[in-house]
Amino acid sequence: MDRFEILKEKKKKLESELEQVNDQMELSLSDKVPRMLTIREAAREVGLSYNYIRSLCLSGRIVSIRVGNRTLVNREKLIAFLNSGKEDNS
Numbered sequence: 144m145d146r147f148e149i150l151k152e153k154k155k156k157l158e159s160e161l162e163q164v165n166d167q168m169e170l171s172l173s174d175k176v177p178r179m180l181t182i183r184e185a186a187r188e189v190g191l192s193y194n195y196i197r198s199l200c201l202s203g204r205i206v207s208i209r210v211g212n213r214t215l216v217n218r219e220k221l222i223a224f225l226n227s228g229k230e231d232n233s
Contacts, residue, residue, distance in 0.1 A: 179215040189225060
């Protein structure tokens, strides 16, 4: 192997390692930053009414936050709530 081929091999190896690190960083970021939806987006995504999702937010049954005049719903927590099978008694 000449010097050029050795350098090409090292470059390929470094590019592969860099890609792996980037993939790991993307996974760790997606684990830490929750996906937030507006009430309207959440209702559309799960097929429920705007008013029902809003009532879940107001009652504190699903995780949501107020940002300005918007209420944002944590998508993963909403899905977990819906999958838990708890009945809404309101």
